[in-house]
Amino acid sequence: xxxxxxxxAMIARVALGDRAAFDALYDATSAKLFGIxxxxxxxxxxxxxxxxxxxxxxxxxxGHYTAGGYSPMTWLITVARNRAIDRLRARRRGAEDIDDLPxxxxxxxxxxxxxxxxxxxxxxAACLDQLDANRAGAVRGAYLDGDSxxxxxxxxxxxxxxxxxxxxxxxxxxxxxxxx
Amino acid sequence: xxxxxxxxxxxxALAGEYALHLLPAHERQLFEQRLAEEPALRALLAEWDEGxxxxxxxxxxxxxxxxxxxxxxxxxxxxxPPEPWWRRGAMRGLTAGALVAALVLGIVTxxxxxMRPAGPLYLAExxxxxxxxxxxxxxxxxxxxxxxxxxxxxxAPGRAxxxxxIAEGASAPVSLGLLPQTPGPVTLPLRPGLPAxxxxxxxxxxxxxxGGSPTGAPTGAVLATGTLGQIGDT
Numbered sequence: 001x002x003x004x005x006x007x008x009a010m011i012a013r014v015a016l017g018d019r020a021a022f023d024a025l026y027d028a029t030s031a032k033l034f035g036i037x038x039x040x041x042x043x044x045x046x047x048x049x050x051x052x053x054x055x056x057x058x059x060x061x062x063g064h065y066t067a068g069g070y071s072p073m074t075w076l077i078t079v080a081r082n083r084a085i086d087r088l089r090a091r092r093r094g095a096e097d098i099d100d101l102p103x104x105x106x107x108x109x110x111x112x113x114x115x116x117x118x119x120x121x122x123x124x125a126a127c128l129d130q131l132d133a134n135r136a137g138a139v140r141g142a143y144l145d146g147d148s149x150x151x152x153x154x155x156x157x158x159x160x161x162x163x164x165x166x167x168x169x170x171x172x173x174x175x176x177x178x179x180x
Numbered sequence: 181x182x183x184x185x186x187x188x189x190x191x192x193a194l195a196g197e198y199a200l201h202l203l204p205a206h207e208r209q210l211f212e213q214r215l216a217e218e219p220a221l222r223a224l225l226a227e228w229d230e231g232x233x234x235x236x237x238x239x240x241x242x243x244x245x246x247x248x249x250x251x252x253x254x255x256x257x258x259x260x261p262p263e264p265w266w267r268r269g270a271m272r273g274l275t276a277g278a279l280v281a282a283l284v285l286g287i288v289t290x291x292x293x294x295m296r297p298a299g300p301l302y303l304a305e306x307x308x309x310x311x312x313x314x315x316x317x318x319x320x321x322x323x324x325x326x327x328x329x330x331x332x333x334x335x336a337p338g339r340a341x342x343x344x345x346i347a348e349g350a351s352a353p354v355s356l357g358l359l360p361q362t363p364g365p366v367t368l369p370l371r372p373g374l375p376a377x378x379x380x381x382x383x384x385x386x387x388x389x390x391g392g393s394p395t396g397a398p399t400g401a402v403l404a405t406g407t408l409g410q411i412g413d414t
Binding site: 020026031032034038039048051055056059068071073074077078081089122123124125139140143144148149164167174178179 | 248
């Protein structure tokens, strides 16, 4: 199983221009990042384009990794998520994609791909449990599905200002809990 | 003091919203400007990203299509990742066992006796089937050098012969440099960080433009391959 230390070592070598290390990093992490892109975008072609952009960015930005204080998988996941949500928002500024049904049924999840251990046990699940179920759902929706304030306001049937106030309060509680 | 606390809380909320991609466009721009200038804010954002990341653990992985890796390579390096041609029938050299045996017999008369290996010694002969190109490679792992002797053949006019090392399990060949233009022995220093596992690694020679491969991966025909067999120890 690839450990976070392994991933970190690969990123360090990628920063030096080591293409073999880049290949190894891709092999070890692309399934995880692809799964994240698929979940946000619900569209294979867009997820593929996004994954490609993510790894290109990873190649160019690997040298900045150590300066950021991120654990290796979080850094990779954040790069992929950022690109996926940017694309999602760009798509939504355009036409409504009414025939973008979730098409994950034709591909099986890859168990090995999720086997990279998190560098620390996630307090986030326990902290979200301390919030009201709707608030926790809103945070999860934003992180995992790329929901915007407009999406969340529609889902919970409240005005934009209200959802933002709720969420900001929830974030402050979450941060306190995460810091414990 | 309460101003500072409220200011800090405001930043905590902003950074959380930013991490969740919830900020409206103009607020996002302002936040990104601040990120560029405020290390403390960057650290706060990193805390949020770290704290939220385990949410992704529940998302199942999906293997992307194989073609995607090739597209990434094409976009970054202008060439697809090398297919495992060295594992297929393209190998024209002799089998590893026969190579090492032939070399062991040849040692008696070769210049090998002058070598004082400080570490394990590896040998390979790379030759085309019709033996119009023959290169002997002697790898002195302790001295971190590769001695090459071009026994027959050479680069075509305007072309170069490039030597590659493929360690077992490696995903891509590593260039060891160009073969000399003139026959006779030459010693190449090895870059630090080459794969530690050399026994069983394959050496290959490809035909490249003058100056070597422009892409960092073999671009021309593979002319000869050979497997490094360990024959000596300190």
